[in-house]
Amino acid sequence: MLREQERRRLMRQELDKQLAEKADRARANKEEDDIYTKLQEEHVKLLAMRELEKKDLARIKTQQEKESRDRQLQEEKRKRRTEEKNAFRAEVELVERL
DSSP: OHHHHHHHHHHHHHHHHHHHHHHHHHHHHHHHHHHHHHHHHHHHHHHHHHHHHHHHHHHHHHHHHHHHHHHHHHHHHHHHHHHHHHHHHHHHHHHHHO
16 A cells, blocks of 8 residues: 555656646747847848848939939039120120121
8 A cells, every 4th residue: 555655656757747847848848939039020120120231222222313413413414604795795806807
């Protein structure tokens, strides 16, 4: 009878130990899954930030190119006006000489 009780006690201890180990493994797996999920979320956030940065850089580049074209057109327009004024003055001087 004592042997039977001792055997049952040892068996109960072993089962309790196995249950505790199983719970520990489950907790460790859950923690690992939580860490993995957080890493994935951070990765997605970083990718979204990179996309926004790319869009911003593309927008800035486009804006700079537009401003550069506008400056170039204004400069060409100024040169053309100056040339037209000089040509007109030269023509007026020529007419006055004649």
